[in-house]
Amino acid sequence: MLPGVGVFGTGSTARVLVPLLQAEGFEVHALWGRSEEEACCLAKELGIPFHTSRSDDVLLHQDVDLVCIYIPPPMTRQIAVKALGIGKNVVSEKAATAVDSFKMVTAARYYPQLLSIMGNTLRFLPAFIAMRRLLEEGYVGEVQVCDVRVYGPSLLDQSYDWTCEELMGGGGLHTVGSAIIDLLSHLIGARAHRVHGLLRTFVQQNRSIHGIRRVTSDDFCFFQMLMGGTGSVSGTGSGGVCCTVTLNFNMPGSFLHEVMVVGSMGRLVARGTELYGQRNGCNDEELLLGDSGWVGPEVQEMPSPHIRGLGSMVTALRHSFQAHEERRSWARGPVAVAPTFEDGLYVQTVVEAVKRSSRSGEWECVEIMTQEPDPNQNLCEALQRNKN
Amino acid sequence: MLPGVGVFGTGSTARVLVPLLQAEGFEVHALWGRSEEEACCLAKELGIPFHTSRSDDVLLHQDVDLVCIYIPPPMTRQIAVKALGIGKNVVSEKAATAVDSFKMVTAARYYPQLLSIMGNTLRFLPAFIAMRRLLEEGYVGEVQVCDVRVYGPSLLDQSYDWTCEELMGGGGLHTVGSAIIDLLSHLIGARAHRVHGLLRTFVQQNRSIHGIRRVTSDDFCFFQMLMGGTGSVSGTGSGGVCCTVTLNFNMPGSFLHEVMVVGSMGRLVARGTELYGQRNGCNDEELLLGDSGWVGPEVQEMPSPHIRGLGSMVTALRHSFQAHEERRSWARGPVAVAPTFEDGLYVQTVVEAVKRSSRSGEWECVEIMTQEPDPNQNLCEALQRNKN
Numbered sequence: 001m002l003p004g005v006g007v008f009g010t011g012s013t014a015r016v017l018v019p020l021l022q023a024e025g026f027e028v029h030a031l032w033g034r035s036e037e038e039a040c041c042l043a044k045e046l047g048i049p050f051h052t053s054r055s056d057d058v059l060l061h062q063d064v065d066l067v068c069i070y071i072p073p074p075m076t077r078q079i080a081v082k083a084l085g086i087g088k089n090v091v092s093e094k095a096a097t098a099v100d101s102f103k104m105v106t107a108a109r110y111y112p113q114l115l116s117i118m119g120n121t122l123r124f125l126p127a128f129i130a131m132r133r134l135l136e137e138g139y140v141g142e143v144q145v146c147d148v149r150v151y152g153p154s155l156l157d158q159s160y161d162w163t164c165e166e167l168m169g170g171g172g173l174h175t176v177g178s179a180i181i182d183l184l185s186h187l188i189g190a191r192a193h194r195v196h197g198l199l200r201t202f203v204q205q206n207r208s209i210h211g212i213r214r215v216t217s218d219d220f221c222f223f224q225m226l227m228g229g230t231g232s233v234s235g236t237g238s239g240g241v242c243c244t245v246t247l248n249f250n251m252p253g254s255f256l257h258e259v260m261v262v263g264s265m266g267r268l269v270a271r272g273t274e275l276y277g278q279r280n281g282c283n284d285e286e287l288l289l290g291d292s293g294w295v296g297p298e299v300q301e302m303p304s305p306h307i308r309g310l311g312s313m314v315t316a317l318r319h320s321f322q323a324h325e326e327r328r329s330w331a332r333g334p335v336a337v338a339p340t341f342e343d344g345l346y347v348q349t350v351v352e353a354v355k356r357s358s359r360s361g362e363w364e365c366v367e368i369m370t371q372e373p374d375p376n377q378n379l380c381e382a383l384q385r386n387k388n
Numbered sequence: 389m390l391p392g393v394g395v396f397g398t399g400s401t402a403r404v405l406v407p408l409l410q411a412e413g414f415e416v417h418a419l420w421g422r423s424e425e426e427a428c429c430l431a432k433e434l435g436i437p438f439h440t441s442r443s444d445d446v447l448l449h450q451d452v453d454l455v456c457i458y459i460p461p462p463m464t465r466q467i468a469v470k471a472l473g474i475g476k477n478v479v480s481e482k483a484a485t486a487v488d489s490f491k492m493v494t495a496a497r498y499y500p501q502l503l504s505i506m507g508n509t510l511r512f513l514p515a516f517i518a519m520r521r522l523l524e525e526g527y528v529g530e531v532q533v534c535d536v537r538v539y540g541p542s543l544l545d546q547s548y549d550w551t552c553e554e555l556m557g558g559g560g561l562h563t564v565g566s567a568i569i570d571l572l573s574h575l576i577g578a579r580a581h582r583v584h585g586l587l588r589t590f591v592q593q594n595r596s597i598h599g600i601r602r603v604t605s606d607d608f609c610f611f612q613m614l615m616g617g618t619g620s621v622s623g624t625g626s627g628g629v630c631c632t633v634t635l636n637f638n639m640p641g642s643f644l645h646e647v648m649v650v651g652s653m654g655r656l657v658a659r660g661t662e663l664y665g666q667r668n669g670c671n672d673e674e675l676l677l678g679d680s681g682w683v684g685p686e687v688q689e690m691p692s693p694h695i696r697g698l699g700s701m702v703t704a705l706r707h708s709f710q711a712h713e714e715r716r717s718w719a720r721g722p723v724a725v726a727p728t729f730e731d732g733l734y735v736q737t738v739v740e741a742v743k744r745s746s747r748s749g750e751w752e753c754v755e756i757m758t759q760e761p762d763p764n765q766n767l768c769e770a771l772q773r774n775k776n
Contacts, residue, residue: 144590144638145608147537196584196749198612200630202532202652220533222612222632224586242588244610244634248533250650252668262638264590280640361584361751 002318003065003089003327006030006058007048008079010038012301013070013093013119013310020045020311021068024318029063032071047358059083065328066317068091070119073169076100080116081107089115089328091297094178094344096169101345102369108341115320115330117338118346120347121309122183124316124337127275128309132187139277141265143188145245148180150303152255156215159208164215166355170363171217172247173199173354174268178347179306180259181225182339184243187261190228191346192243196363197223197354202250221247223354237310255303263283273308314340359385390706391453391477391715394418395436396467398426398690401458401481401507401698406434408699409456411753412706417451420459422473447471453716454705457481458507460550461557464488468504468729469662477503477716479705482566482732484557486740489733490624490757492524496729503708503718506736509697510571512662512725516661516697518677519649519656527665529653531576534631535671540643540691542607547596552603554743559605560635561587561742566735567694569613570727575649578616579734580631584751585742586609590638611742642659643691661696701726714775733757747773 005026006299007014010033018028030050043051050061058064059082067083069076069092077100080092084107094103108116122128135143155175156165162168162176187189199218209215225243231290259270266279268288275289299307323331339347349368357364393414395402398421405583406416418438421427431439438449446452447470455471457464457480468480472495483489496504510516523531543551543563550556551563573579597603613631628731648657654667657674663677689694702721711719727735737756745752 144588145636147634147636149535196586198584198630200532220630222630224610242586242608242610246535246632248535248650248654250532251655253666253671264635264638267639278641283641363749 002321004029004063005066006064007068008032009070010042013037020314024304030058030060030061079229080104084111093119098348101348105345106342118344120179120182121313122179124312125309133232143241143263145262148245149258151248151251153252155249168218172249173221181350192225192227192366194226194363195353197357199358219249252264257305259301390709392417392451394452395456396420397458398430399770408702418446418449443680448729468492481507486736489736493729493733506732508567508570509701510567512700513697515658528651531651533650535648536633537638537646539636541640543637552605560637561609569735569738580615580754582614583741585745587746592658607637625630645691645693655686
């Protein structure tokens with residue numbers, strides 16, 4: 001039986017998500033927005049019976065069994081942890097920091113019977129499901145290089161908010177790069193152990209952000225990840241996969257979203273939502289999975305693979321919950337592919353290592369947190385960083 | 389009046405160059421090959437009256453006023469310097485090391501009345517001439533990012549030779565990357581001051597290279613250059629241009645050759661030999677320069693922009709020499725755009741800095757040599773490097 005849903009957020013993702021949920025038969029009972037007006041306005045638009053700006057009113061709502069959290073990253077952890085604490089299933093966007101992600105992991109470990117998955121949704125896209133299967137079947141042979149490019153228009157909101165602020169989780173790396181980091185580890189079945197990156201903010205002020213305000217979040221980011229293998233940076237033939245990711249959000253127009261995996265025997269390329277392949281020895285690329293005619297919404301501010309992946313995730317959620325009679329019960333199978341909160345912590349750790357590398361200019365190790373850091377030490381590091 | 393030409397080399401570039409020279413009206417009088425057989429065979433094929441395996445026989449040939457050097461990099465410096473020393477004009481491929489390049493610069497400075505240009509030929513390609521003009525005219529506004537990708541089949545020769553050996557100037561970075569490094573500095577009008585790179589040799593042995601032999605030259609290379617601006621790696625808003633270059637020669641099939649420049653007001657992309665542009669605010673890319681129907685040779689082992697650029701360079705050489713009556717005199721105008729030996733030294737310095745960065749894992753400074761290093765110190769460094 002499908003659970004009642006409470007949605008946190010009034011941004012573009014929430015605006016796409018609600019119709020997708022409704023189309024799959026989920027009832028969205030409650031909507032939370034930062035202000036009463038925002039919540040009221042969107043609830044009316046999307047036909048949601050209850051809206052509020054107080055988070056507890058959604059979390060404690062008796063008809064809400066599944067909580068979807070698509071709010072500014074700094075607020076995510078608090079809502080996600082609380083939702084699990086009162087026994088609700090959770091689909092959540094990423095948090096702002098690794099410490100927050102770690103707290104979400106701790107909560108998820110404490111309530112293993114509850115659904116707790118990350119809302120990074122590229123894994124569910126049919127093109128990437130097919131790509132992963134073909135990689136496992138050896139289409140490209142031994143994987144050597146992954147090369148990802150996402151180009152598109154500015155990710156900044158109309159007015160000054162968290163999207164402008166690096167420390168609040170704004171920027172191309174955190175917003176789009178994190179979905180790519182998750183996707184690549186999922187496709188290849190390995191995690192990054194060392195990363196190198198360069199972040200830039202080419203546009204620091206624009207028509208709506210000016211005066212004393214400046215954008216600090218990156219609009220250009222470029223990073224490399226070494227995955228698997230022996231771990232040496234300079235080693236030739238150490239095995240392992242080199243991933244290069246280029247994100248550029250100074251390119252108005254439609255998004256370009258390309259994920260390429262090159263191996264010893266061929267290559268696979270996902271362009272947008274389509275999958276192409278070429279085996280060594282063949283002269284031409286073959287279309288392996290076409291665009292199957294998407295009927296859901298299109299949003300200018302999001303690359304189409306993200307929107308369609310979101311749609312596929314919602315379908316998977318339906319299958320997962322439909323398998324059981326009880327409203328809060330769910331089957332693992334249909335959502336087995338989804339990133340867990342542990343995956344979310346890994347992704348956040350890589351994001352922070354790339355940012356560290358951009359400051360230091362050096363390769364940085366990816367070391368997943370195993371215990372919560374002393375808050376005082378945290379403060380010291382923050383002070384230290386501000387000095388640099 | 390057109391000078392008589394002597395060509396060094398029997399590889400794929402020489403094989404393309406000779407017919408191009410002949411088509412423009414140059415008489416190729418002499419051909420040098422490493423072995424008598426190689427030279428004889430190609431001379432017969434291309435209708436060259438004289439062939440030899442002794443370099444002096446070409447250099448001192450009385451009908452030869454222009455020497456074109458397309459031979460393995462370790463031999464280039466010696467021939468180029470000697471040719472200038474006996475008063476011949478020189479078009480030369482890159483040398484193997486910065487020290488060699490510096491010696492070529494010294495010779496070129498000593499004989500300023502002689503033509504001495506590098507055979508990296510992307511600058512002459514009409515698409516890049518148009519791109520440079522549009523950049524100067526402000527088509528893209530302030531340049532922010534350059535993104536270059538060259539993908540293609542293996543660069544290794546059929547049998548074991550210099551192309552397999554990093555120290556002899558083999559590998560994607562040295563062979564193809566150097567042309568890109570030269571092109572970007574020419575397009576943007578600035579030089580790299582810091583670089584970061586990663587080189588890999590994914591295929592160390594193949595059907596023809598096996599046993600105790602291993603390929604040491606890179607088949608995958610990935611580097612970033614910071615150009616212009618204040619020079620800080622981590623600085624946001626320091627001005628300057630970030631260039632990223634991805635070279636992958638593990639992708640059999642036809643070459644992909646894409647050079648993109650992104651600025652504050654738009655972007656320009658050269659795909660192969662065609663130029664496209666998109667200004668911010670326009671929904672679609674426009675074709676700015678189409679493929680004008682190339683009638684010259686096509687070579688599988690070379691990306692088409694390189695071949696066509698070579699053709700355009702030969703045409704420029706004709707214009708340059710036709711301007712004067714005397715066989716050895718030439719006009720600067722038509723070849724003003726060509727890379728000088730000084731540019732060659734810059735490119736070689738960047739190549740070596742990228743290699744250093746791949747070993748150290750750190751950003752490396754690009755410092756152009758201003759005097760020839762003490763040969764003993766050189767030895768020390770080589771020993772030092774071997775220890776690492």
